[in-house]
Amino acid sequence: MQQQALVTDIQKFAVNDGPGFRTSVFLKGCPLKCAWCHNPETISRAPEIYWKRRLCVQCGACMEACPQEAINAPVPPEESREPGSAYQKIIRDRCDGCMKCVDACLYGALCVAGRPMSIDDILDEVEQDRPFYDNSGGGMTVSGGEPTAHPDFTGRLFLAARQRGIHTCLDTNGFCGWPILETIIENVDIVLFDLKHIDPAAHRLLTGVDNALILKNLSRLSRNGTEIWIRIPIVPGFNDDMEIHLRMAQFLAGLPGKISRIDLLPFHNWCQDKYDWLGICWPMQSIEALEPSLLEPAAELYRETGFAATVGGSGFEHTGT
Ligand code: SF4
Ligand code: SF4
Numbered sequence: 001m002q003q004q005a006l007v008t009d010i011q012k013f014a015v016n017d018g019p020g021f022r023t024s025v026f027l028k029g030c031p032l033k034c035a036w037c038h039n040p041e042t043i044s045r046a047p048e049i050y051w052k053r054r055l056c057v058q059c060g061a062c063m064e065a066c067p068q069e070a071i072n073a074p075v076p077p078e079e080s081r082e083p084g085s086a087y088q089k090i091i092r093d094r095c096d097g098c099m100k101c102v103d104a105c106l107y108g109a110l111c112v113a114g115r116p117m118s119i120d121d122i123l124d125e126v127e128q129d130r131p132f133y134d135n136s137g138g139g140m141t142v143s144g145g146e147p148t149a150h151p152d153f154t155g156r157l158f159l160a161a162r163q164r165g166i167h168t169c170l171d172t173n174g175f176c177g178w179p180i181l182e183t184i185i186e187n188v189d190i191v192l193f194d195l196k197h198i199d200p201a202a203h204r205l206l207t208g209v210d211n212a213l214i215l216k217n218l219s220r221l222s223r224n225g226t227e228i229w230i231r232i233p234i235v236p237g238f239n240d241d242m243e244i245h246l247r248m249a250q251f252l253a254g255l256p257g258k259i260s261r262i263d264l265l266p267f268h269n270w271c272q273d274k275y276d277w278l279g280i281c282w283p284m285q286s287i288e289a290l291e292p293s294l295l296e297p298a299a300e301l302y303r304e305t306g307f308a309a310t311v312g313g314s315g316f317e318h319t320g321t
Contacts, residue, residue: 002153007026007117014141018167020137027144027145029149031209036233042145051088053085059107068094071091147171154184167189169188181220193218202239206238221257227260229313232262232263261309262302266295270289
Protein backbone atom coordinates (compact mmCIF):
# COMPACT_ATOMS: atom_id res chain seq x y z
CA MET A 1 0.00 0.00 0.00
CA GLN A 2 1.37 3.40 -1.03
CA GLN A 3 1.59 5.47 2.17
CA GLN A 4 2.79 8.70 0.59
CA ALA A 5 2.78 10.43 -2.79
CA LEU A 6 4.94 13.25 -4.06
CA VAL A 7 2.98 16.49 -4.15
CA THR A 8 4.35 19.40 -6.17
CA ASP A 9 1.79 21.94 -5.04
CA ILE A 10 -1.44 22.46 -3.13
CA GLN A 11 -3.12 25.47 -4.67
CA LYS A 12 -5.72 27.29 -2.63
CA PHE A 13 -8.74 29.17 -3.99
CA ALA A 14 -8.46 27.63 -7.46
CA VAL A 15 -11.43 28.73 -9.58
CA ASN A 16 -10.73 26.79 -12.79
CA ASP A 17 -10.63 23.24 -11.45
CA GLY A 18 -14.30 22.45 -10.86
CA PRO A 19 -17.20 24.22 -9.15
CA GLY A 20 -16.67 26.95 -6.55
CA PHE A 21 -13.45 27.67 -4.72
CA ARG A 22 -11.27 24.59 -4.73
CA THR A 23 -8.02 23.35 -3.28
CA SER A 24 -6.09 21.66 -6.06
CA VAL A 25 -3.60 18.95 -5.17
CA PHE A 26 -0.93 18.25 -7.77
CA LEU A 27 0.56 14.74 -7.69
CA LYS A 28 3.86 13.97 -9.38
CA GLY A 29 4.10 11.48 -12.24
CA CYS A 30 2.40 11.31 -15.65
CA PRO A 31 2.48 8.73 -18.48
CA LEU A 32 2.01 11.43 -21.15
CA LYS A 33 4.60 13.87 -22.44
CA CYS A 34 2.51 16.74 -23.75
CA ALA A 35 4.73 19.22 -25.58
CA TRP A 36 2.83 22.18 -24.12
CA CYS A 37 2.68 20.85 -20.54
CA HIS A 38 2.08 23.73 -18.13
CA ASN A 39 3.28 21.70 -15.15
CA PRO A 40 6.56 20.13 -16.31
CA GLU A 41 7.59 19.43 -12.73
CA THR A 42 4.77 16.89 -12.46
CA ILE A 43 5.83 14.63 -15.34
CA SER A 44 8.63 12.69 -13.61
CA ARG A 45 7.67 10.48 -10.68
CA ALA A 46 10.91 11.35 -8.85
CA PRO A 47 11.68 14.48 -6.81
CA GLU A 48 13.47 17.12 -8.90
CA ILE A 49 15.52 20.20 -8.16
CA TYR A 50 14.57 23.69 -9.21
CA TRP A 51 17.54 25.98 -9.76
CA LYS A 52 16.39 29.60 -9.81
CA ARG A 53 19.10 31.49 -11.62
CA ARG A 54 17.80 34.90 -10.54
CA LEU A 55 18.34 34.01 -6.87
CA CYS A 56 21.72 32.33 -7.31
CA VAL A 57 24.70 34.42 -6.16
CA GLN A 58 27.16 31.77 -7.41
CA CYS A 59 28.66 31.23 -3.97
CA GLY A 60 29.67 27.64 -4.78
CA ALA A 61 28.34 26.09 -1.55
CA CYS A 62 26.22 23.60 -3.51
CA MET A 63 29.22 22.41 -5.49
CA GLU A 64 31.15 21.74 -2.30
CA ALA A 65 28.24 19.82 -0.83
CA CYS A 66 27.64 17.58 -3.85
CA PRO A 67 29.12 14.07 -3.52
CA GLN A 68 28.50 13.29 -7.22
CA GLU A 69 30.33 16.23 -8.84
CA ALA A 70 26.97 17.09 -10.39
CA ILE A 71 27.24 20.87 -9.93
CA ASN A 72 28.89 23.17 -12.42
CA ALA A 73 31.54 25.59 -11.19
CA PRO A 74 30.32 29.11 -10.39
CA VAL A 75 30.40 31.84 -13.01
CA PRO A 76 29.76 35.56 -12.47
CA PRO A 77 26.07 35.91 -11.53
CA GLU A 78 25.44 38.41 -14.36
CA GLU A 79 26.66 35.83 -16.85
CA SER A 80 24.25 33.14 -15.67
CA ARG A 81 21.35 35.63 -15.55
CA GLU A 82 21.81 37.00 -19.04
CA PRO A 83 18.70 36.42 -21.17
CA GLY A 84 19.17 33.17 -23.05
CA SER A 85 22.17 32.09 -20.97
CA ALA A 86 22.95 28.39 -21.47
CA TYR A 87 24.58 28.14 -18.05
CA GLN A 88 23.05 25.46 -15.81
CA LYS A 89 23.92 24.83 -12.20
CA ILE A 90 23.08 21.12 -12.09
CA ILE A 91 24.45 18.38 -14.34
CA ARG A 92 21.26 16.38 -14.17
CA ASP A 93 22.48 13.08 -15.58
CA ARG A 94 25.03 12.84 -12.77
CA CYS A 95 22.62 13.76 -9.99
CA ASP A 96 21.34 10.98 -7.73
CA GLY A 97 18.81 13.18 -5.92
CA CYS A 98 20.46 13.25 -2.48
CA MET A 99 19.41 16.93 -2.09
CA LYS A 100 22.54 17.90 -0.15
CA CYS A 101 22.94 20.88 -2.46
CA VAL A 102 19.45 22.12 -1.55
CA ASP A 103 20.31 22.04 2.14
CA ALA A 104 23.59 23.87 1.42
CA CYS A 105 22.05 26.77 -0.48
CA LEU A 106 21.41 29.71 1.83
CA TYR A 107 19.81 31.87 -0.86
CA GLY A 108 16.76 29.84 -1.78
CA ALA A 109 18.11 29.27 -5.28
CA LEU A 110 17.71 25.51 -5.01
CA CYS A 111 14.52 23.82 -3.94
CA VAL A 112 12.79 20.49 -4.33
CA ALA A 113 9.78 19.93 -6.57
CA GLY A 114 7.83 17.08 -4.98
CA ARG A 115 7.34 16.66 -1.24
CA PRO A 116 6.16 13.32 0.13
CA MET A 117 2.76 13.62 1.79
CA SER A 118 0.39 11.13 3.35
CA ILE A 119 -3.37 11.17 2.80
CA ASP A 120 -3.87 12.76 6.22
CA ASP A 121 -1.19 15.39 5.49
CA ILE A 122 -3.00 16.38 2.31
CA LEU A 123 -6.49 16.40 3.76
CA ASP A 124 -5.44 18.32 6.86
CA GLU A 125 -4.15 21.05 4.55
CA VAL A 126 -7.19 20.85 2.27
CA GLU A 127 -9.60 21.12 5.20
CA GLN A 128 -8.18 24.49 6.19
CA ASP A 129 -10.29 25.90 3.35
CA ARG A 130 -13.55 24.24 4.34
CA PRO A 131 -15.43 27.54 5.01
CA PHE A 132 -14.76 28.60 1.42
CA TYR A 133 -16.05 25.29 0.06
CA ASP A 134 -19.20 25.54 2.12
CA ASN A 135 -19.95 29.02 0.81
CA SER A 136 -19.13 28.37 -2.85
CA GLY A 137 -19.92 24.72 -3.53
CA GLY A 138 -16.21 24.00 -3.85
CA GLY A 139 -13.97 21.25 -2.55
CA MET A 140 -10.80 19.35 -3.43
CA THR A 141 -9.53 18.64 -6.94
CA VAL A 142 -6.78 16.08 -7.41
CA SER A 143 -4.66 16.88 -10.44
CA GLY A 144 -1.09 16.43 -11.58
CA GLY A 145 0.68 14.97 -13.30
CA GLU A 146 -1.82 12.21 -13.57
CA PRO A 147 -3.63 11.08 -10.40
CA THR A 148 -4.47 7.67 -11.86
CA ALA A 149 -0.72 6.96 -12.06
CA HIS A 150 -1.07 6.40 -8.27
CA PRO A 151 -4.24 4.28 -8.32
CA ASP A 152 -4.19 2.99 -4.76
CA PHE A 153 -3.17 6.30 -3.18
CA THR A 154 -5.56 8.42 -5.22
CA GLY A 155 -8.45 6.04 -4.60
CA ARG A 156 -7.91 6.13 -0.84
CA LEU A 157 -7.41 9.92 -0.91
CA PHE A 158 -10.86 10.38 -2.46
CA LEU A 159 -12.44 7.88 -0.07
CA ALA A 160 -10.96 9.71 2.93
CA ALA A 161 -12.07 13.08 1.50
CA ARG A 162 -15.60 11.83 1.10
CA GLN A 163 -15.57 10.50 4.65
CA ARG A 164 -14.67 14.03 5.75
CA GLY A 165 -17.54 15.44 3.68
CA ILE A 166 -15.36 17.17 1.08
CA HIS A 167 -16.64 17.55 -2.50
CA THR A 168 -14.21 15.83 -4.90
CA CYS A 169 -13.04 16.33 -8.47
CA LEU A 170 -10.60 14.14 -10.38
CA ASP A 171 -8.62 15.91 -13.10
CA THR A 172 -7.42 13.16 -15.45
CA ASN A 173 -5.98 12.61 -18.91
CA GLY A 174 -7.88 9.31 -19.00
CA PHE A 175 -4.82 7.27 -19.94
CA CYS A 176 -5.08 4.32 -17.58
CA GLY A 177 -6.70 0.91 -17.38
CA TRP A 178 -10.49 1.07 -17.01
CA PRO A 179 -10.49 -0.93 -13.73
CA ILE A 180 -8.29 1.79 -12.19
CA LEU A 181 -10.59 4.60 -13.29
CA GLU A 182 -13.70 2.66 -12.34
CA THR A 183 -12.40 2.13 -8.81
CA ILE A 184 -11.16 5.69 -8.27
CA ILE A 185 -14.41 7.35 -9.39
CA GLU A 186 -16.42 5.50 -6.75
CA ASN A 187 -15.65 8.45 -4.47
CA VAL A 188 -15.44 11.24 -7.04
CA ASP A 189 -18.23 13.77 -7.59
CA ILE A 190 -17.04 15.21 -10.90
CA VAL A 191 -14.44 14.01 -13.40
CA LEU A 192 -12.58 16.76 -15.26
CA PHE A 193 -11.54 14.82 -18.34
CA ASP A 194 -8.84 16.16 -20.68
CA LEU A 195 -9.54 15.73 -24.36
CA LYS A 196 -6.54 16.90 -26.33
CA HIS A 197 -7.10 15.76 -29.89
CA ILE A 198 -9.48 13.49 -31.76
CA ASP A 199 -6.92 12.26 -34.32
CA PRO A 200 -4.72 9.36 -33.08
CA ALA A 201 -1.61 10.33 -35.06
CA ALA A 202 -1.73 13.99 -34.03
CA HIS A 203 -2.37 12.93 -30.43
CA ARG A 204 0.62 10.63 -30.44
CA LEU A 205 2.85 13.27 -32.03
CA LEU A 206 2.46 15.83 -29.27
CA THR A 207 1.61 13.70 -26.23
CA GLY A 208 3.63 10.53 -26.88
CA VAL A 209 0.61 8.20 -26.72
CA ASP A 210 -2.31 7.11 -28.87
CA ASN A 211 -5.76 8.37 -27.86
CA ALA A 212 -7.71 5.09 -28.32
CA LEU A 213 -7.61 4.14 -24.63
CA ILE A 214 -8.53 7.70 -23.61
CA LEU A 215 -11.56 7.84 -25.89
CA LYS A 216 -12.68 4.40 -24.78
CA ASN A 217 -12.41 5.35 -21.12
CA LEU A 218 -14.38 8.53 -21.77
CA SER A 219 -17.12 6.52 -23.43
CA ARG A 220 -17.26 4.06 -20.52
CA LEU A 221 -17.28 6.89 -18.03
CA SER A 222 -20.22 8.59 -19.70
CA ARG A 223 -22.13 5.31 -19.85
CA ASN A 224 -21.46 4.95 -16.14
CA GLY A 225 -23.46 8.09 -15.36
CA THR A 226 -20.46 9.92 -13.87
CA GLU A 227 -20.65 13.73 -14.04
CA ILE A 228 -18.05 14.76 -16.62
CA TRP A 229 -16.59 18.12 -17.50
CA ILE A 230 -14.47 17.97 -20.65
CA ARG A 231 -11.36 20.13 -20.67
CA ILE A 232 -9.73 20.88 -24.00
CA PRO A 233 -6.35 22.63 -23.88
CA ILE A 234 -6.19 24.70 -27.04
CA VAL A 235 -2.65 24.68 -28.41
CA PRO A 236 -1.62 26.74 -31.45
CA GLY A 237 -0.73 24.54 -34.40
CA PHE A 238 -2.04 21.42 -32.65
CA ASN A 239 -5.79 21.63 -32.20
CA ASP A 240 -6.77 25.28 -32.78
CA ASP A 241 -8.74 24.37 -35.87
CA MET A 242 -12.51 24.45 -36.39
CA GLU A 243 -12.47 21.21 -38.34
CA ILE A 244 -10.89 19.47 -35.34
CA HIS A 245 -13.42 21.06 -33.00
CA LEU A 246 -16.23 19.85 -35.24
CA ARG A 247 -14.90 16.28 -35.07
CA MET A 248 -14.50 16.53 -31.29
CA ALA A 249 -18.02 17.90 -30.91
CA GLN A 250 -19.42 15.07 -33.04
CA PHE A 251 -17.53 12.49 -30.99
CA LEU A 252 -18.79 13.98 -27.72
CA ALA A 253 -22.34 14.21 -29.02
CA GLY A 254 -22.20 10.49 -29.86
CA LEU A 255 -21.21 9.37 -26.35
CA PRO A 256 -23.73 7.17 -24.56
CA GLY A 257 -24.02 9.49 -21.55
CA LYS A 258 -24.26 13.18 -20.75
CA ILE A 259 -21.37 15.67 -20.74
CA SER A 260 -22.14 18.46 -18.26
CA ARG A 261 -19.91 21.08 -19.85
CA ILE A 262 -16.92 21.70 -22.05
CA ASP A 263 -14.13 24.08 -21.06
CA LEU A 264 -11.69 25.40 -23.65
CA LEU A 265 -8.39 26.26 -21.99
CA PRO A 266 -6.23 28.68 -23.97
CA PHE A 267 -2.52 27.93 -24.27
CA HIS A 268 -0.31 30.19 -22.21
CA ASN A 269 3.40 30.40 -21.58
CA TRP A 270 3.46 31.41 -17.92
CA CYS A 271 5.24 28.15 -17.16
CA GLN A 272 8.47 29.16 -18.88
CA ASP A 273 10.21 29.81 -15.58
CA LYS A 274 9.49 26.28 -14.40
CA TYR A 275 11.11 24.83 -17.52
CA ASP A 276 14.16 26.99 -16.89
CA TRP A 277 14.30 26.01 -13.21
CA LEU A 278 14.31 22.34 -14.29
CA GLY A 279 17.03 22.92 -16.89
CA ILE A 280 14.68 21.99 -19.76
CA CYS A 281 14.70 23.84 -23.05
CA TRP A 282 10.98 24.21 -23.81
CA PRO A 283 10.30 24.08 -27.55
CA MET A 284 7.11 26.13 -27.14
CA GLN A 285 8.66 29.01 -25.23
CA SER A 286 8.44 31.39 -28.17
CA ILE A 287 4.76 30.69 -28.82
CA GLU A 288 2.57 33.50 -27.58
CA ALA A 289 -0.32 32.96 -25.20
CA LEU A 290 -3.69 32.65 -26.90
CA GLU A 291 -6.10 35.51 -26.42
CA PRO A 292 -9.17 33.87 -24.82
CA SER A 293 -11.64 35.78 -26.99
CA LEU A 294 -10.18 33.99 -30.05
CA LEU A 295 -11.68 30.75 -28.73
CA GLU A 296 -15.25 32.06 -28.64
CA PRO A 297 -16.11 30.76 -32.16
CA ALA A 298 -15.02 27.27 -31.10
CA ALA A 299 -17.00 27.56 -27.86
CA GLU A 300 -20.01 28.61 -29.94
CA LEU A 301 -19.59 25.51 -32.11
CA TYR A 302 -19.81 23.29 -29.03
CA ARG A 303 -22.84 25.25 -27.83
CA GLU A 304 -24.55 24.80 -31.18
CA THR A 305 -23.92 21.06 -30.82
CA GLY A 306 -25.87 21.18 -27.57
CA PHE A 307 -23.16 21.53 -24.95
CA ALA A 308 -22.59 24.10 -22.24
CA ALA A 309 -19.18 25.53 -23.07
CA THR A 310 -16.81 28.08 -21.54
CA VAL A 311 -13.52 29.64 -22.45
CA GLY A 312 -11.25 29.42 -19.42
CA GLY A 313 -13.19 26.91 -17.34
CA SER A 314 -14.08 29.03 -14.34
CA GLY A 315 -16.21 27.20 -11.80
CA PHE A 316 -18.15 30.43 -11.34
CA GLU A 317 -18.58 31.14 -15.04
CA HIS A 318 -21.81 31.21 -17.04
CA THR A 319 -21.56 28.41 -19.59
CA GLY A 320 -23.50 30.07 -22.36
CA THR A 321 -26.55 27.81 -22.47
S1 SF4 B 1 24.52 27.37 -3.06
FE1 SF4 B 1 22.74 28.40 -3.97
S2 SF4 B 1 23.39 30.53 -4.31
FE2 SF4 B 1 25.25 29.28 -3.96
S3 SF4 B 1 25.89 28.69 -6.03
FE3 SF4 B 1 24.63 27.03 -5.29
S4 SF4 B 1 22.58 27.54 -6.03
FE4 SF4 B 1 23.78 29.39 -6.20
S1 SF4 C 1 20.89 16.36 -5.37
FE1 SF4 C 1 22.84 15.51 -4.56
S2 SF4 C 1 23.78 14.59 -6.37
FE2 SF4 C 1 22.19 15.96 -7.13
S3 SF4 C 1 23.24 17.88 -7.52
FE3 SF4 C 1 22.41 18.01 -5.46
S4 SF4 C 1 24.04 17.32 -4.08
FE4 SF4 C 1 24.59 16.68 -6.16
